[in-house]
Amino acid sequence: MKNKIEAVRKLMKDSAVDAYLVPSSDPHQSEYVPEFWQRRKFICDFTGSAGDVVITQKKAALWTDSRYFIQAEQQLDEKVFTLFKTGMPDVPNFDDWLILELRKGESVGLDSQVISRKNFMGLKKKLEEKGIRLKCVEKNLVDAVWEERPGAPKGKIEVHDEKYSGELTANKLKRLREKMADADAFVVTMLDSIAWLFNIRGSDVKYNPVVISYALITSEEALFFVDQEKLTETVREALRGVVEVRSYEDFGSKLQSLAQKKIRIWLDEDSVSQWIVDILDNGTKLIFKPSPIKMFKAIKNKTEIAGFKNAHIRDGAAMVKFLCWLEKNIGTTDITEVSAAEKVAEFRNQIDLFKGMSFETISSYGAHGAVVHYAPSAETDIPLKPEGIYLIDSGGQYLDGTTDITRTVCLGNPTDGQKEHFTRVLKGMIDLLTTSFPQGTVGKQLDTIARIPLWEKGLNYGHGTGHGVGTFLNVHEGPQAISYYRCTGVALDPGMITTIEPGFYKENEYGLRVENVALVVKDKEKSSDEAAFYTFENLTLCPIDLRLVEKELLTEKEIEWLNDYHKKVYKTLAPRLDKPETAWLKEATKKI
Numbered sequence: 099m100k101n102k103i104e105a106v107r108k109l110m111k112d113s114a115v116d117a118y119l120v121p122s123s124d125p126h127q128s129e130y131v132p133e134f135w136q137r138r139k140f141i142c143d144f145t146g147s148a149g150d151v152v153i154t155q156k157k158a159a160l161w162t163d164s165r166y167f168i169q170a171e172q173q174l175d176e177k178v179f180t181l182f183k184t185g186m187p188d189v190p191n192f193d194d195w196l197i198l199e200l201r202k203g204e205s206v207g208l209d210s211q212v213i214s215r216k217n218f219m220g221l222k223k224k225l226e227e228k229g230i231r232l233k234c235v236e237k238n239l240v241d242a243v244w245e246e247r248p249g250a251p252k253g254k255i256e257v258h259d260e261k262y263s264g265e266l267t268a269n270k271l272k273r274l275r276e277k278m279a280d281a282d283a284f285v286v287t288m289l290d291s292i293a294w295l296f297n298i299r300g301s302d303v304k305y306n307p308v309v310i311s312y313a314l315i316t317s318e319e320a321l322f323f324v325d326q327e328k329l330t331e332t333v334r335e336a337l338r339g340v341v342e343v344r345s346y347e348d349f350g351s352k353l354q355s356l357a358q359k360k361i362r363i364w365l366d367e368d369s370v371s372q373w374i375v376d377i378l379d380n381g382t383k384l385i386f387k388p389s390p391i392k393m394f395k396a397i398k399n400k401t402e403i404a405g406f407k408n409a410h411i412r413d414g415a416a417m418v419k420f421l422c423w424l425e426k427n428i429g430t431t432d433i434t435e436v437s438a439a440e441k442v443a444e445f446r447n448q449i450d451l452f453k454g455m456s457f458e459t460i461s462s463y464g465a466h467g468a469v470v471h472y473a474p475s476a477e478t479d480i481p482l483k484p485e486g487i488y489l490i491d492s493g494g495q496y497l498d499g500t501t502d503i504t505r506t507v508c509l510g511n512p513t514d515g516q517k518e519h520f521t522r523v524l525k526g527m528i529d530l531l532t533t534s535f536p537q538g539t540v541g542k543q544l545d546t547i548a549r550i551p552l553w554e555k556g557l558n559y560g561h562g563t564g565h566g567v568g569t570f571l572n573v574h575e576g577p578q579a580i581s582y583y584r585c586t587g588v589a590l591d592p593g594m595i596t597t598i599e600p601g602f603y604k605e606n607e608y609g610l611r612v613e614n615v616a617l618v619v620k621d622k623e624k625s626s627d628e629a630a631f632y633t634f635e636n637l638t639l640c641p642i643d644l645r646l647v648e649k650e651l652l653t654e655k656e657i658e659w660l661n662d663y664h665k666k667v668y669k670t671l672a673p674r675l676d677k678p679e680t681a682w683l684k685e686a687t688k689k690i
Contacts, residue, residue, distance in 0.1 A: 122148055163185060410638055416494070501567075545581055
């Protein structure tokens with residue numbers, strides 16, 4: 099680790115920069131990136147999905163959020179790196195830290211391909227106010243010291259059929275072009291947006307069925323810049339006459355030719371890289387405003403909604419099979435966090451339309467449950483015992499939808515404290531799932547509802563309450579979110595799909611979380627001519643462990659919801675199970 103950092107520091111001197119920023123992102127501003135772009139992981143060994151590293155000649159530090167505090171402490175070499183826990187009291191952000199560490203006239207270097215225009219300009223302004231320069235380094239310094247770097251992924255592209263997408267690419271392009279009245283060209287860089295727009299799916303990013311590519315849309319053309327070795331004849335035929343394929347490496351030269359034409363180009367400031375802006379900013383009129391594809395993609399059509407519902411029924415049956423297997427084998431069969439994660443994948447793999455897991459399974463027992471985004475490995479794997487608390491957060495990718503579910507399982511006799519904490523988490527999920535809210539409500543306004551039962555006892559959790567979910571796409575999808583940490587200001591509208599996942603984590607002891615996926619729908623009872631009201635329709639079907647429920651803490655309304663929910667779970671899933679599994683489910687969904 100020290101040798102890696104020293105090698106980067108030497109290159110920093112050669113590039114005349116005094117600090118170097120290594121973010122988690124890639125040229126497409128992805129949350130999850132292909133292995134060959136996981137530079138931050140390479141340079142510090144921290145494997146979480148979010149975090150930024152800064153290296154100076156004397157110090158190296160990582161910033162990450164509360165989901166990864168414990169994990170980062172375990173993975174970082176404390177002799178080399180300092181961990182800064184983002185959002186905690188008196189903890190500076192990395193830009194404030196840079197201002198404290200650097201002197202006037204010094205500079206911060208970065209790769210302009212891995213920072214968005216918005217973040218670049220915000221950082222530039224803040225540093226320049228203190229006399230510190232922000233400098234784009236031509237070649238990524240981490241790449242220069244990365245020996246045995248993995249190659250770029252080469253998986254084949256697949257067509258996402260209209261029977262699952264519900265809309266042809268030609269119509270999606272028509273809708274996009276209708277939004278382009280003030281622009282001659284629109285640059286698309288987000289991988290999930292390109293996959294959605296062109297009705298394709300790939301395997302370039304683990305768990306996220308996307309393809310490394312760029313797109314450029316004009317009134318006459320739809321250009322798709324991609325490694326053409328990934329194209330099958332089926333894909334070429336599907337795109338023919340609608341989308342023109344170009345080489346991924348030709349994207350930069352195409353931008354240069356556009357810059358010479360002095361046309362109006364629409365860019366999404368949140369996702370377009372500074373590298374793209376630098377190429378185009380040559381007298382061209384750049385229009386910065388949000389990409390409409392985000393909202394197109396977020397509001398599911400009838401076909402996609404039907405697919406989500408069907409996928410969740412099949413996925414629920416797989417989860418019941420797993421939970422039944424776990425209860426019947428705990429204490430008599432050797433089960434570890436890793437083998438449990440493999441088992442849930444095995445059950446999903448038996449389901450129609452299954453294409454893979456939607457994220458790395460969080461299979462956490464005991465104290466590991468308090469590590470919010472814990473993923474078991476050979477080094478951390480521990481056996482499950484017939485005692486304590488087990489938390490599993492997992493999901494599947496299906497041709498007709500994407501699932502994400504968390505269940506907390508009691509493997510022995512729960513303590514009074516565990517039951518109270520779990521019941522308060524459950525109350526939060528039920529209360530939010532059953533709430534009604536007026537048109538225009540944003541996630542930040544709803545987030546509190548899920549937290550109130552915990553707040554009543556001075557408890558809280560450090561992650562968001564809900565995120566959007568793609569249709570056989572990224573399990574984390576914007577622009578909507580139910581969170582006061584990352585509120586985008588985008589209202590929740592009918593057709594949007596979101597998770598609802600409050601939790602509670604007692605460090606070094608256990609973690610508790612309940613997560614269901616829900617669809618935003620019109621509340622017909624509350625809506626009137628004067629005002630539209632919306633509510634949630636639950637999609638996830640899987641029993642909630644009643645051994646952890648303290649009935650006295652639930653209201654009559656919450657008890658009614660839980661009993662009705664379990665009745666629906668049993669009625670819907672029992673026909674898909676064998677006799678022992680059906681008997682288990684009947685007991686798991688009994689009235690309280």
